[in-house]
Amino acid sequence: MKKLKEKSVPLRTRGKRGPRPRNSVTLKMVAREAGVSASTASRIINRTVNVSDELRLAVEAAIAKFNFRPNAAARGLALGKTLTIGVISQAMDSPFYGEGLRGIEQRLQQRGYAPLFMSGNWQEKEEIRCMEELINRGVDGIIMFAGCLGDAALKAYARKVPIVVTGRLLRAKGLVSMQVDDRLGANLAMRHLLDLGHRRIAFVAGFENHPDANERLAGYRSALAAAGIAFDPQLVNAGDFHEEGGMRAVYQLMDSNINFTAMFCVNDQTAYGACLALFRKGMRVPDDVSVIGFDDLPSSTYRVPPLTSVRQSVQHLGVCSAEAILELIAGRKPQITLPPVELVVRESTGRAAR
Amino acid sequence: MKKLKEKSVPLRTRGKRGPRPRNSVTLKMVAREAGVSASTASRIINRTVNVSDELRLAVEAAIAKFNFRPNAAARGLALGKTLTIGVISQAMDSPFYGEGLRGIEQRLQQRGYAPLFMSGNWQEKEEIRCMEELINRGVDGIIMFAGCLGDAALKAYARKVPIVVTGRLLRAKGLVSMQVDDRLGANLAMRHLLDLGHRRIAFVAGFENHPDANERLAGYRSALAAAGIAFDPQLVNAGDFHEEGGMRAVYQLMDSNINFTAMFCVNDQTAYGACLALFRKGMRVPDDVSVIGFDDLPSSTYRVPPLTSVRQSVQHLGVCSAEAILELIAGRKPQITLPPVELVVRESTGRAAR
DNA sequence: CCGGTTTCTGCAACCGGTTTCAGGGATGCT
DNA sequence: AGCATCCCTGAAACCGGTTGCAGAAACCGG
Structure with a gap:
């Protein structure tokens, strides 16, 4: 039975193994076509070393002919x-998030x-799942765009893979980490x-x-203090960063007969909800109540009336975090400066009524 | 100089090659820890064959101990x-798109x-770039969510990788392909x-x-015909699926003194723009002009006034296309039925003024 | 007690690239 | 001419998994 004493006989003659699902133009095919070895082809593609023009052209022609693109997994x-x-x-x-992701x-x-x-x-649990999954997939770095994962966990992950986190400040x-100047905004x-x-x-919180929400609340309080106005806790309502939170806040304020002529909302979506609730209550914006948001989402330009907001260019924040993670991966110290927040005055704010 | 006649001497003794950036817990390490070979460990992980309980437990313990997760690229x-x-x-x-992607x-x-x-x-050119890039990365399938790439090109790509395309009907x-019933909507x-x-x-087109835009226009015309109303090309304006297009349409209509009491917009974003332009022109929605959109984006619920729209659940469309691509990859014939479109009446439409 | 199955396990090929190392040819210098 | 250098190029190891094949061990019936 032991007819093969030579066990290392190559099995290349064996039929094709698994299915070959990808329409694979491989580096080897390109190399053969160009009359060079795979190594040389690889070097030409990656410009790792100089090769003679002759070979370079041959390989480039073969690449073009086969429309070769190297397999990313390999x-x-x-x-x-x-x-x-x-x-x-x-x-x-x-x-x-859409804007930031863009x-x-x-x-x-x-x-x-x-x-x-x-x-x-x-949900923190989901974020952990995402983290693990991304690490398995071998990503070169992770951007955590305004997440709720704890600082400690984040630091732990940072030892396995470069991480950029927005919406909080953290050193590790x-x-x-990068955060817009919420308080200034x-x-x-x-x-x-x-x-x-x-x-x-009134202030609708997150x-x-x-x-971020806490910083904005702090800004609200400090501005009041600077103007010599006493802080009234009744004017602060919890929200959820969504329209529903803004609506609930308005209903709560009005049902409690609390007096107010303006609302500062923790973000634009909250402001949208507030505007709708005011509309339902028969209050006009800005004639009866002024409303101001935070983020200046693109859609705020097209609200009726257009929303006054604090611009923080979420898209730019996205660009900066991408820049930072690339720097981090390259082993450099990212030197990123976010654009300053700025007020964008539109038509949802006006002179106080009384 | 040629001291090695034996050229196939293994180089394993060579120092570590490149940097080893990933915190690599490899299958081999797990296998060694469990006292089995890598093959066995792999088989246990993938449940490819039965192995003795003893080994299974050993491997599972090792996996847990190292928190091993197989490298996705490999x-x-x-x-x-x-x-x-x-x-x-x-x-x-x-x-x-955000909703669909979700x-x-x-x-x-x-x-x-x-x-x-x-x-x-x-941009078609960009879509081609995306296609190529995705194929290089070896994705198992591609979902083209409402793109503008030509049918022919799409069919060509479909020979290299399974494709699901929404927003048009195409057999290959x-x-x-899957498309909502725009005409019915x-x-x-x-x-x-x-x-x-x-x-x-008035109709604001895409x-x-x-x-999709053409189908909706066709529906507009057929509904007019069914009601015995002559089609008036003056009432149709080109849009761009964005707010700007809706605004331009309103300005154009009003500057030309064209009479209209209602607007049907090719999508919700266009309707948002239309509402804003009407507001600027001093027209009230719905008292002076009724406005209706298409898509029923989540934010339409929170517009002032809330927008009447045709609901097509973009999110569900996303779910269905994901389902379809998985079926296609599994080699089955996808049997997907989209939920029917439905009218969602809110407050941007009302009785005709005159 | 022995040959024939069946079940389990390990070796080594393989996926498609990148990179080290060594060898060959051309060149520079004495 | 002789020898050290430098530049190119190809063979083969390697990344970290999966899997065909065959050998070993366990099981079975006669």
């Missing part, structure tokens, strides 16, 4: 990198990277309302422990 | 599949697949306006050669 395996960046956001259909995609594409998006749906090795908004003569200004 | 290379689906849309920050992501995730999103920005091998919208007594109904 290259990723060999190089230990995938040219893919994992991006964790909360929901793709949120206008806020910025990320745009910048990454310019550098030959592709984003792999995953959504955490505002292999991690870069809130101050701009409040100063605008105060300048218009408003004194009873989730309790959300860093 | 597995993809070996298997010829990547558990990744390419998704081409036009822009991530569009509420329309549906796709949701469904794919349940099946262990991950979506790789790329945006074509409404390895390709599945347009009919529903028009019947609603006609029932409210409107006779001069791009010229866009299948």
